[in-house]
Amino acid sequence: DIVMTQSPDSLAVSLGERATINCKSSQSVLYSFNNKNQLAWFQQKAGQPPKLLIHWASTRESGVPDRFSGSGSGTDFTLTISGLQGEDVAVYYCQQYYTSPWTFGQGTKVEIK
Amino acid sequence: QVQLQQSGPGLVKPSQTLSLTCAISGDSVSSTSAVWNWIRQSPSRGLEWLGRTYYRSKWSHDYAASVKSRISISPDTSKNQFSLQLDFVSPEDTAVYYCAGKTSVTNSATFDVWGQGTMVTVSS
Numbered sequence: 001d002i003v004m005t006q007s008p009d010s011l012a013v014s015l016g017e018r019a020t021i022n023c024k025s026s027q028s029v030l031y032s033f034n035n036k037n038q039l040a041w042f043q044q045k046a047g048q049p050p051k052l053l054i055h056w057a058s059t060r061e062s063g064v065p066d067r068f069s070g071s072g073s074g075t076d077f078t079l080t081i082s083g084l085q086g087e088d089v090a091v092y093y094c095q096q097y098y099t100s101p102w103t104f105g106q107g108t109k110v111e112i113k
Numbered sequence: 114q115v116q117l118q119q120s121g122p123g124l125v126k127p128s129q130t131l132s133l134t135c136a137i138s139g140d141s142v143s144s145t146s147a148v149w150n151w152i153r154q155s156p157s158r159g160l161e162w163l164g165r166t167y168y169r170s171k172w173s174h175d176y177a178a179s180v181k182s183r184i185s186i187s188p189d190t191s192k193n194q195f196s197l198q199l200d201f202v203s204p205e206d207t208a209v210y211y212c213a214g215k216t217s218v219t220n221s222a223t224f225d226v227w228g229q230g231t232m233v234t235v236s237s
Contacts, residue, residue: 038222040222040223040224042224049211049213049227049228049229049230050160050211050224050227051227052221052223052224052225055221055222055223056222061219061221061225062219093160095160095223095224097222097223100175101162101177101178102162102223103162104159104160104161104162106159107159107160
């Protein structure tokens with residue numbers, strides 16, 4: 001199985017500041033057929049199911065604010081929230097869909113400082 | 114807009130079978146570009162993908178090794194839904210269970226719609 005490891009486990013950021021979350025996969029998730037990274041980011045607010053924010057490592061889902069951006073390739077990825085808003089308080093997960101079983105990171109909790 | 118509505122009991126006795134259903138609206142369980150999944154979440158295991166069902170020219174299934182001997186995911190085309198059965202449950206199966214789909218109505222590459230979640234407790 002591909003192991004997904006996120007860092008940090010939690011972070012506190014002031015409103016309007018940048019939050020950066022890292023995700024590392026135990027093997028490359030770059031699919032050579034289409035040269036796309038099979039990596040997604042989810043946001044989970046308290047009491048809600050996860051919500052897909054980004055797929056293909058950097059493609060935002062429709063309706064996701066552009067302060068959310070994804071980057072990286074191969075085994076190392078980053079989710080950046082530029083200008084943290086109060087509604088961004090949540091746990092964020094990365095997930096690989098390169099190979100079954102699809103696996104998630106352990107989550108990063110983002111709070112307001 | 115695709116929506117998933119879960120139903121099923123929140124309490125199951127040890128050694129019995131956990132059964133949940135996920136009703137789909139706005140898409141088809143038989144869509145040849147959709148994939149329908151069950152995922153669970155617990156403090157000890159985090160988010161854990163359990164399995165999926167999908168239709169291409171025939172129905173296919175794919176299960177996580179951790180539950181492969183105990184799980185079945187079945188489509189019901191007459192009701193446009195799919196279900197989860199997990200046999201011989203133990204307290205370690207206590208979790209919030211989600212159905213999730215990679216739907217055919219968007220270009221998303223992974224779980225773009227989720228059910229509301231069902232907290233299932235395994236206890237006598």
